Every structure is written in C-alpha cells, then in structure tokens.
Amino acid sequence: MLRGRDLLSLMEFKPDEVIMLLEMSKSLKARYHAGEIIVPIHAGKTAILIFEKPSTRTRVSTSVAAYQLGMNVIVTSAQELQLGRGETVADTARTLSRYVHVIAARVYSHSSLEELAQYADVPVINLLSDKFHPLQALADALTLWEKKGKLSGLKVAFVGDVGNNVAASLAVIGSKLGWEVRLIGPRQLWRNDISKLSDDADKTGASIYQSDSLEDVKGVDAVYTDVWVSMGFEKEAEERVRLLRPYQVDGRVMSLAGPQALFMHCLPAHRGQEVTDDVIDGPRSVVWDQAENRLHTAKAALAALTP
Known part of the structure; x- marks a missing residue:
C-alpha cells in the first residue's frame, strides 16, 4: 500500500506502484464520467494546499480532487502562513501535521519540499517544484x-x-x-x-x-x-x-x-x-x-x- 508515503518526484516509487496510481486514476475517471462525482474515500479528512507560485490547473484540479474524495480543503499561499514572516519550514511542517492529513505544495525550490517531508508526520505531495512535476x-x-x-x-x-x-x-x-x-x-x-x-x-x-x-x-x-x-x-x-x-x-x-x-x-x-x-x-x-x-x-x- 502507498498510504502515508510522500510523492516528491516519482523516483521514489517502483514501476508497479506507478502503474497502480495510473490504474486508480483510470478507475476514478470512469466513475466520474459515469456520474459518481463524490467518492468519499477520505470523508472528513483535511488537505492543505500551499502555493508559492501562481497556478490554474494544479490549484483547481487538486482542490476539486480533494473535495470529491470528501475532504476539507484549505488553499493558501506562503505569505498567508507564518512562512511569510520567517517561520522555518520545519516548524511549519510540525505544526500542520497536527491539523491536517496531507500537505501538498507548489514551491520555487525543491529543497523546501524535501524539508517539509523530512519534518512532517503526514504525506507531502509535490504540486510542482523547480526540479519535478510528478502529478x-x-x-x-x-x-x-x-x-x-x-x-x-x-x-x-x-x-x-x-x-x-x-x-x-x-x-x-x-x-x-x-x-x-x-x-x-x-x-x-x-x-x-x-x-x-x-x-x-x-x-x-x-x-x-x-x-x-x-x-x-x-x-x-x-x-x-x-x-x-x-x-x-x-x-x-x-x-x-x-x-x-x-x-x-x-x-x-x-x-x-x-x-x-x-x-x-x-x-x-x-x-x-x-x-x-x-x-x-x-x-x-x-x-x-x-x-x-x-x-x-x-x-x-x-x-x-x-x-
């Protein structure tokens, strides 16, 4: 199972795990087009989406995806968090881990994601960095x-x-x-x-x-x-x-x-x-x-x- 894993580049996933994600994507898409819009796999859980960079497709698709899984969605920028006033990435990761079930971030530097993942107790998903765009x-x-x-x-x-x-x-x-x-x-x-x-x-x-x-x-x-x-x-x-x-x-x-x-x-x-x-x-x-x-x-x- 992949639960609890970070997704930073896809390099950390085995070929059969990548295929598993794609098969799940195909299945969820088929259910969506059959009219099953809400698939409450994670009903009541919370995802936070952090955007250092502007976004259209990533911001909207990930927000909608979380909502359709039954999740509460918090969308914010680094400037709206204490990151914008100098709080460390590590302290932010530790704090958010007490509130949410998954952290997804679009960042300028891939090292910020790696630090988030190092100190967070919940999965961290790369929504785009300077090095990788796995989704x-x-x-x-x-x-x-x-x-x-x-x-x-x-x-x-x-x-x-x-x-x-x-x-x-x-x-x-x-x-x-x-x-x-x-x-x-x-x-x-x-x-x-x-x-x-x-x-x-x-x-x-x-x-x-x-x-x-x-x-x-x-x-x-x-x-x-x-x-x-x-x-x-x-x-x-x-x-x-x-x-x-x-x-x-x-x-x-x-x-x-x-x-x-x-x-x-x-x-x-x-x-x-x-x-x-x-x-x-x-x-x-x-x-x-x-x-x-x-x-x-x-x-x-x-x-x-x-x-």
Whole structure:
C-alpha cells in the first residue's frame, strides 16, 4: 500500500506502484464520467494546499480532487502562513501535521519540499517544484494510455527546454513504464542527471537520451513541449527565447514526427513561442485531455497516499 508515503518526484516509487496510481486514476475517471462525482474515500479528512507560485490547473484540479474524495480543503499561499514572516519550514511542517492529513505544495525550490517531508508526520505531495512535476507526468501517462491503448513501449519526444521540471518528470515516468524518451533541445540545456534513471530503465527496457536534432522526432507517439521561460527564469527570457527559437513545435515538426504523433503540452502555452496555433488547436492536440486528467491523477494520488 502507498498510504502515508510522500510523492516528491516519482523516483521514489517502483514501476508497479506507478502503474497502480495510473490504474486508480483510470478507475476514478470512469466513475466520474459515469456520474459518481463524490467518492468519499477520505470523508472528513483535511488537505492543505500551499502555493508559492501562481497556478490554474494544479490549484483547481487538486482542490476539486480533494473535495470529491470528501475532504476539507484549505488553499493558501506562503505569505498567508507564518512562512511569510520567517517561520522555518520545519516548524511549519510540525505544526500542520497536527491539523491536517496531507500537505501538498507548489514551491520555487525543491529543497523546501524535501524539508517539509523530512519534518512532517503526514504525506507531502509535490504540486510542482523547480526540479519535478510528478502529478503532470501521471496525467501525461494516463492521456497516452487512453490515446495509444498501452502504457509501455511508447516513444515520446520532448522538444525545447529539456532542462525543466516537466521534461525531468517525463523522463522519470518514462523510465518506470518502459518508454523511449527523446529529450531534444540545445546542448546548453542538456541534463546531467539522466544516469540516475538507469536502474529503472534496465528493469523496464526504457531508453532516455538527449539530442539537439529535430530529426529525432521521427516516428514518435507524441511530441511534447513546454514554455521556454519558466517561472523564476524571467531575467533570462531574451536569451532563452533566442536559444530555443529553432525548437518551436510547428506544422513542419509535426509532419516530421509523422501522422501517428500526438501533440502534448502541460499548459499554460505561450502561443507563437514554443508552439504555433495550428498545432495546439489542431486535430492531433491532446492538451485538453491532459488538463482534464490532472483532476483524476490528483484524485488518485490523494486517495492512495493520505492515511
């Protein structure tokens, strides 16, 4: 069982545990669409959601997910807590553990989550950090499972800022599920932590590699991109846009990938930068399915981890 476990990156979960979360997500989604909106698995329990960064999909989907599990939901920012006046993360974690059953947080620094998890007596769930975005990766995997009819053996190309948190989590979940993940972007942004995924990749048959050639989108099941200037990198915006301009996902890139390739984006999108309108609004785009699946995977994570 997963009850009581933290979810910080998905690296801490075994492949069969990731599959368990996805199967639960699929089941809860089916129940939702059958009209079973409230599944009171955790009736009367309380979840606190802490947001250091602005959010649309994560904030709303996780709030709704907790509510639909029968939970009381507290949504707050660091500024509304004593964190904003200098209380330590450790003291905040100890205090909140006396009040709530699960803590979920969207933070600037992944180290803040690690400290929360170290000192909290209840599970801590990563709603996004500078290093990982695990709930997004679960939603991505659920979407591909629905569209391609399988969980393993998929080929996915992430094009653009291959050093960001979404690319990292895509590589992590790909290593758990036996995918071929192609991280395609400028060498200046290549990752130096790919080797950490080798143990899972050896077990599942996954392949995670980096390239600076758009030719490597050929034959993939999906082309994925994200914004070029993530929150916290605004000072580097001009340089990042210059560096990443050749990696815009447009009709040419999708044609190169092939007619079987879906288009994916975690949103929000900066239309005209990382993706063109004809692609994101086109018939192969599954971005709204990804967005919906944030609800069902958040619900599964809360259901499975909350004690």
